[in-house]
Amino acid sequence: MAEGKQIFAHQVILASRSNYFEALFTHDFSEKDLRIVDFNDSGISYEQLYQLLRHIYSDNLKIESKYIDDLLSLADRYDIQSIKKKCEQIYAQHINVDTVCQIFNIANSFNCERLKDTCLLFTEENHQEVITSAGFEYLEKDEMLQIVRVGKEKKKFNPGGPSRGNKNKPRASGYMQS
Numbered sequence: 348m349a350e351g352k353q354i355f356a357h358q359v360i361l362a363s364r365s366n367y368f369e370a371l372f373t374h375d376f377s378e379k380d381l382r383i384v385d386f387n388d389s390g391i392s393y394e395q396l397y398q399l400l401r402h403i404y405s406d407n408l409k410i411e412s413k414y415i416d417d418l419l420s421l422a423d424r425y426d427i428q429s430i431k432k433k434c435e436q437i438y439a440q441h442i443n444v445d446t447v448c449q450i451f452n453i454a455n456s457f458n459c460e461r462l463k464d465t466c467l468l469f470t471e472e473n474h475q476e477v478i479t480s481a482g483f484e485y486l487e488k489d490e491m492l493q494i495v496r497v498g499k500e501k502k503k504f505n506p507g508g509p510s511r512g513n514k515n516k517p518r519a520s521g522y523m524q525s
Contacts, residue, residue, distance in 0.1 A: 349386040350393040364403050366426040402430050423457040435462040442469050448482030474498035
């Protein structure tokens with residue numbers, strides 16, 4: 348239930364796709380017996396919950412860009428790895444000099460380790476462009492340090508000069524193939 352509206356779902360399906368729901372329905376929580384999960388006080392809108400359930404039930408649905416931020420946040424919050432992985436893949440396809448810092452921040456916020464690694468690989472190839480991009484100044488201090496360190500490490504191994512990376516193409520290097 349969200350915003351006072353009910354959405355019907357099967358406990359077995361929710362539990363099979365999410366460690367959070369599995370714990371909720373198999374341990375001593377009221378939801379186990381009441382068979383109702385109340386999202387009214389969780390800050391989740393009816394539309395967000397509806398989109399989440401659509402993806403839980405049909406893993407092959409296309410994620411619309413207008414829902415990706417909400418879905419990634421909810422997938423992280425409720426430990427739904429299949430949706431989280433799909434969102435990471437979409438973000439990875441959109442990495443370029445103008446977006447890498449924002450995507451890196453998102454990856455840090457939602458514990459997306461593979462997406463963080465992909466951002467850092469791209470940053471290594473395009474370090475100078477990334478640290479002078481508009482997005483760099485909006486990073487958290489620890490995120491800035493990670494990106495600066497990537498550049499320092501690259502200089503240790505490539506003292507000959509600047510990167511020849513293509514700043515408009517993502518460098519995913521086998522991202523999400525496993």
